Amino acid sequence: xxxxxGENCIKCKYTDCVEVxxxxxxxxGPNFLxxxxxxxxxxxxxxxxxxxxAIFSExxxxxxxxxxxxLNAELAEIWxxxxxxxxxxxxxxxxxxxxGKLDQLER
Numbered sequence: 001x002x003x004x005x006g007e008n009c010i011k012c013k014y015t016d017c018v019e020v021x022x023x024x025x026x027x028x029g030p031n032f033l034x035x036x037x038x039x040x041x042x043x044x045x046x047x048x049x050x051x052x053x054a055i056f057s058e059x060x061x062x063x064x065x066x067x068x069x070x071l072n073a074e075l076a077e078i079w080x081x082x083x084x085x086x087x088x089x090x091x092x093x094x095x096x097x098x099x100g101k102l103d104q105l106e107r
Contacts, residue, residue, distance in 0.1 A: 001042045001057065001058050001059065002035060002037040002040040002042060002058050002072075003035050003040055003042065003044070003046060003047060003055055003056065003057055003058065004035060004037075004055070004056050004057075004058055004061050004068050004069050004072050005032070005033050005034050005035055005054055005055055005068065005072055006054050006055070006056055006061060006062070006065045006068045007054070007065050007068065007099075007100075007101050007102060008052045008053060008054035008096065008097065008098075008101070009032050009033055009050075009052060009054040009055075010031060010032050010095070010101040010102065010104050010105050011031050011032075011089055011091065011092070011095035011098075011101060011104050012051075012052045012054070012088060012089055012092040012095050012096050013028075013031055013032060013033055013088055013089045013092065014050060014051045014052055014088045014092060015028075015033065015082065015084075015085045015086045015088065016049040016050060016051060016085060017033070017046035017047075017049045017050050017055060018033070018046075018082050018083065018084065018085055018086075019049070019084065019085040020045045020046060020049050021045065021046055021083075022041070022043060022045065023039055023040070023041050023043075024039075024081060024083045025039035025040045025041075025076075026046075026081070026082050026083075027075065027076045027079040027080065027081055027082060028079055028080060028081075028082040029075060029079045029105075029106060029107065030106035030107075031089060031104070031105065031106045032075075032105055032106070033082065034071070034072040034073075034075045034076045034079065035055075035072050035076065036072075036073070036076035036077075037058075037069075037072060037073050037076070039076075042057075044057070051096075052092075052096050052097075067102075075107070
């Protein structure tokens with residue numbers, strides 16, 4: 001099983017989760033993070049660290065966000081690995097909790 005980053009990370013991109021990952025399975029895009037499903041060891045350390053509550057166990061991804069399972073796998077293959085915490089997006093607080101952000105995702 002793996003963990004999946006969902007919609008609320010888009011345009012927030014908090015990286016608190018990256019700091020606690022023992023296997024460095026996070027990958028960074030312009031305004032979103034993803035978890036590589038083949039590298040995640042299902043330790044669950046990242047989930048409680050996410051201030052935006054955007055990380056889900058694969059079997060607990062909300063029904064309206066199931067496409068993020070495939071999206072995480074796809075983008076983890078092309079985006080660079082991130083291993084250290086960085087500053088969130090400058091307007092992260094404004095975007096936190098906004099629904100329907102998939103069209104804001106920059107690849």
